Amino acid sequence: MYCDSNDFLKTMINTNYPDSALTGKIIGCAMEVHKFLGNGFQEVVYQRSLAIEQGLTFSREHEMEIFYKGEQVGLRRVDFFVEGKIMVELKAVNRC
Numbered sequence: 598m599y600c601d602s603n604d605f606l607k608t609m610i611n612t613n614y615p616d617s618a619l620t621g622k623i624i625g626c627a628m629e630v631h632k633f634l635g636n637g638f639q640e641v642v643y644q645r646s647l648a649i650e651q652g653l654t655f656s657r658e659h660e661m662e663i664f665y666k667g668e669q670v671g672l673r674r675v676d677f678f679v680e681g682k683i684m685v686e687l688k689a690v691n692r693c
Contacts, residue, residue: 626650659666
């Protein structure tokens with residue numbers, strides 16, 4: 598994922614949260630995709646478009662184990678796992 602940093606993203610950085618700069622970049626990339634495409638597409642279109650944004654390391658459809666009190670109880674798949682730290686789930690809502 599890639600997005601130019603701008604004044605809006607700089608205001609999102611909060612030094613109390615160690616990954617706020619990274620989450621700000623992710624949000625900026627998502628906003629860029631939405632600004633370009635607008636509403637009305639299936640989730641997979643937004644996923645593919647977000648993957649085109651470059652500059653951050655990520656894996657798509659990343660499968661993760663879920664643990665409860667030390668026992669694996671299931672698996673989940675996230676749309677993007679960015680920089681090995683942040684899970685990103687995309688949701689598309691079709692509004693008339």
